[in-house]
Amino acid sequence: FLQSMPKSETIKLREKHVGSACQLFFRSSPLKIVRGIAQFMYDETGERYLDCINNVAHVGHCHPHVVEAGRNQMSLISTNNRYLHDELVILAKRLVKTMPESLSVCFFVNSGSEANDLALRLARVHTNKKDMITLDHAYHGHLTSMIDLSPYKLNLPGGPEKPEWVHVAPVPDVYRGKYTYPRDSQSEEELGNLYAREVGEICKKVKEAKGGVCAFIAESLQSCGGQIIPPDGYLKKVYEYVREANGVCIADEVQVGFGRSGTHMWAFQTQDVVPDIVTMGKPMGNGHPVAAVITTPEIAKSFADTGVEYFNTYGGNPVSCAIANAVLDVIEEERLMERAARVGNHLLSRCESLKHKHRLVGDVRGRGLFVGVELVTDKESRIPATAEAKHVVNRMREERILISRDGPDSNVLKFKPPMVFTTQDADRLVDTLDRVLSELEENTKSVQMKLEVLVSPIREDVGSGDLQLKSSIQQYVKAV
Ligand code: PMP
Numbered sequence: 001f002l003q004s005m006p007k008s009e010t011i012k013l014r015e016k017h018v019g020s021a022c023q024l025f026f027r028s029s030p031l032k033i034v035r036g037i038a039q040f041m042y043d044e045t046g047e048r049y050l051d052c053i054n055n056v057a058h059v060g061h062c063h064p065h066v067v068e069a070g071r072n073q074m075s076l077i078s079t080n081n082r083y084l085h086d087e088l089v090i091l092a093k094r095l096v097k098t099m100p101e102s103l104s105v106c107f108f109v110n111s112g113s114e115a116n117d118l119a120l121r122l123a124r125v126h127t128n129k130k131d132m133i134t135l136d137h138a139y140h141g142h143l144t145s146m147i148d149l150s151p152y153k154l155n156l157p158g159g160p161e162k163p164e165w166v167h168v169a170p171v172p173d174v175y176r177g178k179y180t181y182p183r184d185s186q187s188e189e190e191l192g193n194l195y196a197r198e199v200g201e202i203c204k205k206v207k208e209a210k211g212g213v214c215a216f217i218a219e220s221l222q223s224c225g226g227q228i229i230p231p232d233g234y235l236k237k238v239y240e241y242v243r244e245a246n247g248v249c250i251a252d253e254v255q256v257g258f259g260r261s262g263t264h265m266w267a268f269q270t271q272d273v274v275p276d277i278v279t280m281g282k283p284m285g286n287g288h289p290v291a292a293v294i295t296t297p298e299i300a301k302s303f304a305d306t307g308v309e310y311f312n313t314y315g316g317n318p319v320s321c322a323i324a325n326a327v328l329d330v331i332e333e334e335r336l337m338e339r340a341a342r343v344g345n346h347l348l349s350r351c352e353s354l355k356h357k358h359r360l361v362g363d364v365r366g367r368g369l370f371v372g373v374e375l376v377t378d379k380e381s382r383i384p385a386t387a388e389a390k391h392v393v394n395r396m397r398e399e400r401i402l403i404s405r406d407g408p409d410s411n412v413l414k415f416k417p418p419m420v421f422t423t424q425d426a427d428r429l430v431d432t433l434d435r436v437l438s439e440l441e442e443n444t445k446s447v448q449m450k451l452e453v454l455v456s457p458i459r460e461d462v463g464s465g466d467l468q469l470k471s472s473i474q475q476y477v478k479a480v
Pocket of ligand 1: 114142285
């Protein structure tokens with residue numbers, strides 16, 4: 001695969017001209033990816049990597065049907081949505097068909113952040129209230145309005161302060177959250193109630209003080225919090241509390257929508273609830289920036305009644321809509337939701353077996369092709385194995401398998417591959433992970449290796465810039 005520039009030059013130009021807040025994966029030795037096909041990505045030397053991270057390339061990298069749809073429409077017309085176009089109305093009709101009956105009005109935008117920002121505007125106008133409830137560790141986008149609702153960013157030392165109108169409820173993590181199984185309850189339903197009650201308490205207080213809440217926003221399977229599967233019945237109770245406080249419920253499907261759960265097109269359906277506003281993005285364009293908000297006619301009317309036009313230059317342009325329609329075609333024709341269920345179950349059960357074999361594997365959870373493996377240093381106290389998780393991600397990369405890690409302690413290995421992932425890919429992933437974990441557990445018996453693993457994240461964070469510090473760390477490890 002030809003790229004015009006040596007990798008060292010690409011790195012140099014990037015360091016010089018791109019904001020350093022835009023971080024690379026594998027900072028000390030970044031990958032230069034030049035091509036993608038299905039569940040594989042290729043670097044500039046032609047080396048192939050199994051992609052277990054990219055939930056945007058939903059129907060597979062560069063799917064020919066999607067590429068063709070974009071190319072064709074691009075050669076015809078791309079303009080704004082003030083003109084009639086069939087691709088837009090067909091897309092709206094197809095998306096609405098996957099939703100509960102009450103959700104029938106679409107707005108098209110360009111990114112998940114924009115979709116959530118519009119959802120917030122809709123909720124504000126409809127309820128005439130300001131106070132929002134979000135979950136701890138949640139991420140809902142990079143716009144100023146969304147950073148305010150994203151404790152994933154708010155909690156950072158240099159992050160902005162949480163505004164007084166934002167209320168943070170605990171994430172329903174039954175493994176390492178506020179209420180855990182089996183310490184606080186043996187029953188899933190009871191744990192769901194305990195977590196929901198936390199939202200109920202916020203609703204009660206805000207209603208007393210300000211007459212009601214504006215909205216509750218959450219992913220129905222929380223990805224940024226560390227692949228969290230809420231207990232059954234949790235969202236049903238939460239939605240009841242929010243609606244009692246005159247608020248509306250927003251389901252953020254930006255990561256987990258479009259059939260990833262395997263059993264349902266939308267993650268909120270796994271909790272048997274009907275939101276008032278649904279936002280979607282990432283997989284919708286398979287890499288092309290297109291996103292949407294779907295809501296009820298009543299909420300859409302409140303928004304229209306303000307008399308302020310909603311105009312979005314690129315939102316709903318014919319190229320984006322043609323691409324999104326092509327993505328829906330592939331999901332249907334290749335039965336990708338069924339595949340997510342089948343391959344996801346296989347992946348989950350193979351990961352389960354790692355839990356019994358490895359002292360580092362504390363919890364395994366997932367739905368469809370949305371799986372998390374939580375690493376801990378001690379299964380009893382559930383102390384997060386953050387450095388070990390980082391080491392595993394780096395070792396897997398050496399094995400040409402790309403995975404990521406997440407959660408408040410960055411100790412949850414995260415699998416959310418393109419939906420064309422196969423059982424053979426799942427086997428390769430788990431077999432390699434098994435080997436890497438055995439090697440790590442064996443090696444960290446020696447003090448030096450243990451230190452090496454602990455120090456490696458610092459070395460990585462230092463990046464390629466500070467060689468002096470890197471060498472001091474090396475000497476320190478040797479000395480100890
Ligand atoms: N919501 C969730 C749950 C997300 O994961 C993201 C992106 N990681 C966003 C919203 C924002 O989407 P975008 O980056 O397309 O603006």
